[in-house]
Structures are given as C-alpha cells and as structure tokens.
Amino acid sequence: MPIDGLFLNKSIREAKKFEGQKIRNIYQPVNDEVLLQLQNGFLLFVLKNPSYLISLDEKPNMPDTPQNFSMFLRKRIKNAKINKIEQLGLDRLGYIDLSVIDETFELKNFKLYFELMGRNSNILLVDEKNKILDALKKGITSNRSIMPGAEYFPFYNTEYINVLEHEKVDFDTIKQLMGFSKISKILFFDYLDKYDYFSFISEFLDNNNVYIFDYNGKKEILSFRPVNYEYETFNSPSKGLLNFFEINSINSRFTELKKKLEKTVIKEIEKYEKLYKKLKKEENELKDIPILEKQGRLLQAYLYQFKEKTDHIIVYDWETEENVQIKLNPLKTPNENLQIIFKKVQKLKSKSEHLKERLKITKEMIDYLYQLWQSIDLAEDIETLQEIKEEMINERLITEKSSKKKMKRKESNPYEFYYNGFKILVGKNNIQNDKITREADRDDIWLHAQGIPGAHVIIKSNKQEVPEDVLLFAASLAAKYSKGRYSSKVSIDYTQKKHVWKPKGAKPGMILYNNFKTLYVEPAK
Template sequence: MAYNGLLLYKALGELGKFRGYSLRQIYQSGKNNFYFRFQGGTFQISVNPRYPFAFMRKGNDREPSTDSPFLKILRGKLNGAILAGINQPALDRVFELRFHKRTPFGELEDYRLFVELIGPASNIVLTDGELKILSLHKKRITEKRTLLAGSRYTFPEKEGIDILNINWEEFLKYLEKRNFISSEIKVLGFDRRSLEALFSSLAIGNNQRISLDEAKMLYEGLKAVRKSIENTRVYYMNAEEKPWISAFYLPGAKEMELSTAIDELIEAKRKKEEFKAVKNTIQRHLNKEIKRLQKLIDKLTEEISSLADYEKYRKIGQLLTANLYRLKEKKESIWIEDWESGEKIQIKLDPRLTPSENAKMFFRYYNRSKRKVLAVENRLKKLKSLFEYYLDLRELFEIASSSEDLEALKGELEEIGILKKKHAKRRKIHASSGPKSFTFRGFRYLVGRNNIQNDQIRREAAADDLWFHARNIPGAHVILKAGGKRPGDEEIKFGAFLAATHSKGKLSGKVEVDYTNVKNVWKPKGAHPGMVLYKNYQTLVIDSGEGDFHAES
C-alpha cells in the first residue's frame, strides 16, 4: 500500500502539536525503523523500502531497540533538542524537521533532519543549519544528487500540480501542456491509485482527453481534497486486490484515525514481514550448522563401520602366537587352521618381519583400532546430542511468535556460538526479553523464551513450584510459582495449557503435558541448555485450541 504525500501531510499535522517540545530520546528497531520520543508521544519513521511511512504513535510503545552508528550520531546531535519547525515542500513524500539545541556553553546550534519516503530510495539525512550533511542512513549517488557525509543536501526533484499553491489559470496551463490527457496528469501528494480513485469519483476516465467542464470539476475536486487533508481522519478502502488508505473521502470507505489505520494496515504488515525475514535469516544460520553436523555424523558413522571388524586383528595375533613354535622363517603369507571353524585360513604377513613381530603388529592394529572406535563413538554420542539440541532449537524458532521470542532465541544462538555475539546489544535484549509472565487466579506463571531461560526459571524456582512441559516434543518450560499455596485443578490446567501453546504441538490439537514439582526435575551433567530429566510426574491432555482462561500477562 502506497504511503503518499497526502497521508504524510496529515501525519506532520499531528507532529506539529509538539513544535517547541524537546526530543527526549531516539530509538531504532531493526535497520529501518526509528522512534523519536517527545513528552506525550512518539513519532515513528520507517524507511523500509517496501513500507516507508511516518506517523504519530499513540503512547510510547515500540519494538526492542537496536544500535547503529547512525543512531549514535542522531542521539548525540538531537537528544534534548527543541523541535523548531516542520516543512513538507508541495505535499511531496519528503519532509524536514528543524531542531535547535544549546551547547553546554550556551551557544545555539541548528540541525535539520530530512526524511525521504520514496520506496527503495527512502532515507534519513541529518545536516547542520547550512545543509551540510553530517550523517545519513543510506549513502546514495545518482546523476542528479549526491548524498554523502560532507556534501550539501538538496531536495529531490518533483513534478506535478501543487494543490497547496495553484490557481485556475496555472492549472489550465498545466493541462494544455499535456493535451488534457488524464493519464498524463500528475498531482504532488497523490500516488497513481489515489489519483485514479479521484478521477473515478468524478466520472473522469483514466486515459482520455478531458473536456473543459471536466477540467473545472477536477480543479474543484482537488480544492476539496486540499481542504480535507487539514484533519487527521483517513478512509480505509477494502479493495479485493489490496486494501489501501485514502487521505480523502471515497464512497464505500471506512473512516478512521490516521494512527489507527497505519498501525493496523501498514505497520502490522511491516512487522510481520520483517519478523519473518529476520526469522528466516537466523534459521539459515542454524540450518547450515545442522547440515554441517549431519555431514560430520555421517562421516564418523562410516568411519566406525570401516573399523567394525577390528576384532579380527586380535584373532590373527592370537593365531600367530599359538603357531610360533612352527613358524621360523619370514614369509609373505601362511596358512593356519582356525580353531573356531576348523578351516585353514590364509594370513598375509610383512615379509620384512619375523612371525613373532608380525603377531605383535596385529595386536598393535587391534589396540589402535579399538581406541579409535571408542574415541569416535564417544565423539559421535556428543555430536548426536548436539544435533538433537539444534533440532529442538529449530522447532522453537518455528513456534516463535513475537520479536521478543526471536531476540531471546537469537541470544541463545549467540551464547552457543552459531551467531556472532554482540555484547552491547545482548545486554539490552536480556533486560527487555526476559521470560514471559502470566497471572491466573492469584498464581504467577513463568514461560521461558529460549533454552537458557528454561534452565534459569527452573534453577530459580522453589522445590514445591510446579514444572510443566509438553511430552516428547520441543517446547518451553513453564513454572507455576506456588508461593507456599496449593494450586487447584484449574490452576494446574492453565499451566499445562501454557506448556501446550508454547510447544511444537500448539497447532496439532490435543497435546500431552507432563507436570511435577521442581524438586523432581534435574539436569544431567553435561546436558545442553533446556535438557532435563524428571520423575514422579503426572500427565494432562490439553486441547491447545480451546483455552478459555482469563489471565493477565
């Protein structure tokens, strides 16, 4: 859905209420989302190539924060600065925020933030008061513009009718230059779909030569749109192909607030797609590691198979030792009777060695092969355990449903070395993405977001707390904090419901969930995160799709 200059005009109208306010903090989420927090509201800017937009959020909610060099510069220059002005040239999808800030020495500094919401070229540029670029989100060099630190900022070129500053004579001249062909008309602030919708509402064809009367009707229609964009109401069009938002009234449209429309129709889809993209990127790293482990396991399994008959070396050594009394000469091979089968077998020897030395050589082969098999088997056992752990992790990624879940799992991959660890970032994530917490009938429940948290909540639980886990399938550990009280059947059922809905089986209907006191759960020595053994348990069968619990999270 296109976010056009008309919608941006309405969004900047809401931001205008904060003119004269100081900017308290700037946050960044992912690569392309920035949150500018003022007292009483947060202005969000997305320069996502597919979903560029800007709007005033209700409240100060935001996604988990990340860091970038550009964010650090923005904070250093703009934190505490006063929003002094807002400028959107001719309803273009480009706007300017002007800030004033006093230095510790009382000097006044001017900064300008230019935001361009134009698809793949979307960008944020910070300049000083003289338009010298200090920093920018994306470096960009084209035939017409250079956006690099140190260069001078210029607005992108724009073409079309400016409905904020136009009169009938200018409008008529514009149409004459385009031979009054409707498809040649461009209006600043309108995307093509919005303009076609306006044509349709005025009964003007999309690719026709319009009459003078139709030109007058279009002129009045644009004036009406100019008047309508002064409020923050927008109109939701539920078209068959793709729903979209109109800045002006259209027949059959649903009226709503701009912030609600963007949050529900654009922001929700952006979050979903970005969540999926991040999830897929992380899963590729994990799948790569799983494939590497599988190849190594296959290779070691083949190696064990090739050494499976190492016992034959001991037997040959024993046969040679038993026949040393009659073996005096060095030979390339000999025939000896096998006392087990009674048949004569041929044994190839090293002709450079005596029969006694050959016997010792075969015993050495046996001992060496035996040690190697034991070492490979031990390594194979550890690798298979690690392989199962990685498979469980992959399943946890599959059932992750929020950015917080994803960040917690990402943290686990960093801890075990699959992803590169970023210390500063990880500290913030641990603080903001702790275990999920629910309250039901006065009891508190904790749900681990990853295996490290699963170990943590179990380790920190009291002996009489209850532990829940879906039976034989990957899933979160759930702790019911008893607090010295005895939970009833409904409280236990809710704990089992949480374990079922936070497991691989959440979409499969009925899920078996085991539960027991924490004192009956222990971690084997050397086990991977999240892996435990337990005893004295009971089992409930939970329908994960029929939970009717009124719990607070």
C-alpha cells in the first residue's frame, strides 16, 4: 500500500495547522503508536507496517497507564510549542521543531524526528546539539547508532531525485526517485504518459487530495490522481486514511468470516458424507433379507428331520429344484437356529424402514450443506455473510448463541436486475432465496439451476407474458449464481411460482417444484 513519501508530504501539509500550538499531553496507546494531544486536535504516529502520520479531531481510546517512552516525552516536551513540522526531502521522514521552557525557566529547543518506514519506523527526541536523548526503538547498526548520546543521522538517501525540486529531469533514464513506492512509481509514469511533469507538480501542490481506488483486486490509497483508474477523492489525507482503513477492516472481517463459515460447512459436509457412506453400506446388508427368509422357510419345512446339533444342513429347494446348504451355529439346536434366523430377519426389516428415513434425511442435509457452501462462495458483502452466519446458528451448525439483545443487524437485499421492462430478483443466500420465492406472485417465473446448488431467481411478471429474451437473460443469471457458473452451458429449470412449494420441515432455501421447462444457457458475464 503506497503510504510513501509523497503521501507523507500531504499529511505534513495537513498537520501544519498545528504549528503554533502547544503539546498538552503525550500518549502511547500501544508500543508502536505515539499520540500528541494538542490545543485543538491530535497528531498520531503509527510506527508499524503500514506506518503513517494522521491528524485527528477526537481523542481515540487510550490506556490508563502510560508506557516508558511516552513518560519520557511528557517530562521533556509536554507544554512545548510546535514551531514547525517539516519533511526531509520527499522521503518518509520528517521532524517537529519544538521549544519549551523547562523547570529552571530556561528555553530549550528539541526536534522530534519521525521515520515512517514500515518495520524500520522509529520516533526520536533530539536536542539542539543534534544528540539523541531517547528513541522508541534503540539499536546499533553498521550505518548508525540509535542510542542516547549518539549523533542523529537521518535514515534516507539524499542522492535520490526529489521530483518536487527538479524541473529538468529525464524520467526515462532516472530510476532512483525519492519518496515513491512501487505502485506510486508505476502510476506516476502513467500520469506522465497522459499529461506531463509540470501538470503533475501543479496538481500535486495545488490541493491536499488523496484518492482511493482498486488496483489488482485490492483497495489502494494514493496522494495523486490515478489517471487510468476509477477513484474516490478525499480532501484530506487523514479522512482518506480513516476511510481506507475502514474499508480494509471490513474486507478483512469479510475474508475472515468467509473462511470461517466455509471451514465449518466443509467439515459438516465431510461428516455427513461419511455417515451417508456408512448408511449405504448398511443398506447393502439388507439384501440378505430374502436369502435369510428363504433359509428360514426351508429350515422350518425340514426341521422334523434334524434333531442333533450340527454346523450345516442340506435340504431340497422345491422352487429351484436344487439342494441348498444352510449354515448353522453348531452350539445351537436346529430349532434354536431357526429362531435366530427369524429374529435376524425381523431386526433387518425393522432396520430397513429406519435406514431409509436416515438415508433420506442425510441426503437432504448434504444437499442443503452444498447449497449453503455455494451461498458462502458467492457472497460479496459482509451483510450477506452475517445473514448466512445467523442461518447456520439457527440450524445449529455453529454453537455461538444468537443473542436477542444484540444490535439490529443491517440486512442485505437480493440482487436486482432490470431487462426490457421486467424486474428480476436473485437471492444472495438461503434466507433471501426463501423470502423472494415466498413473496413472489403466483404468476411470477421462478428459475433455478437443475440439480446443482444455486440461487433462486424470480422474474416479476406483473401478470404479463414473459418474452423469451427475458427468460434467457434471467436463466443466464441463475447459471451465473450457481455452482455451474464456470461451465460453458448450464441447465436451468423454470416454472411459475404456483408450481413451487417448500416441504414441511425443509431446510432454508430447499424447495420442490413441478410443471417445469428447461433452458440451456451460458452463465452471464
């Protein structure tokens, strides 16, 4: 994310409104953040990756106990006056020039340097002799020493080109530009290809706007206008950053929740498919019922011939006109073996009815889980995922309790499309699928991908005949929002809503239908 020297330039220009104000207090919310409370606002330094400087109107939540570095700064620069805030060149560092009268009534001058360079970020207090008094991160490297008493050397390369100070530069040959991230450097040359250097400088210095845009599937923020992309403009870097972090926070929560829900559903699918396989194996055992019944009848018919215990008998089968061998338990009498066979037959018959019901319920659950997985996969916003999560809680797939006292959740709406005067609704999840189908008029057209998980699609007919081109368009949407969305052709069933019904006790989104026709369409792009 390109919060680079160019972006810092605008952040410092915004922070210059604090020049002339006094530092009322210093906080350290966490180890890598330092907050200056000023007379009319707050200045926050974030010293982790991404590192940045942001101006705030309101005080964020602070811990009650100050950390060591903030206590040191309070002792030295609390009530200090900010004389100026400057950037070094166009790189990701700068300083705040401070003056304060100490306890001996002597005027002291300090510089609070800030180096906003990702994981190498730091903030240091330097005296008027350029000696380090203290730093948030101390250490010694081959290039410099960041220890109290050491001379401070800025961590940047003065040989790099500062584009704000060089009018005559051949950018085709210059690669070492100061203050540019990889992305902003690419977009800078895009700007030069479309306009020119002087237009860039004029526009950059003329305003303090920043821009949020999509770049390779991610949201990015930039200090100058990305000429080849659609963007949203913010008239202050701080407002842009706050909006950017809010978007990223939502995207992060969306991704995290999506992975969590998918993981839960996949685990349930594996569990129920394993159960289904086990039940099918048991069902296969029921094929022995006719054989056992036949053996029982034959043993009963010839029982009078056998009195002694034996491990088998051979009897004549009058139906097949062949001799049949029946294995017996040698520890039991033939009569006891007969009772064992009859009991086993009765047990298997009883199990058969129960097994059929369990197979039906398990298959329905597997179908529902695949439908649920499809809804999660197709979800495009956090509200849709929250609705799916609520559904999973209600179906006891997630053990988290659904609190009645919680804040009202923002509900998502189904997708709406309009084609040749007809309104088309597409459910985003099972709850919406049920809702749009339930609320559809009897003559509305209902569509769904044949035999695979997918969204319910409703064409609002308004009691008019729906033209073929509208049917085809709606069918292409049903294909797009289904498991077959990457196929070249998808079978889509359609019928009037009056031929669609929900069986009693069916899971969300699960329905039955009849009197349907089928279209074969390519998924909508």
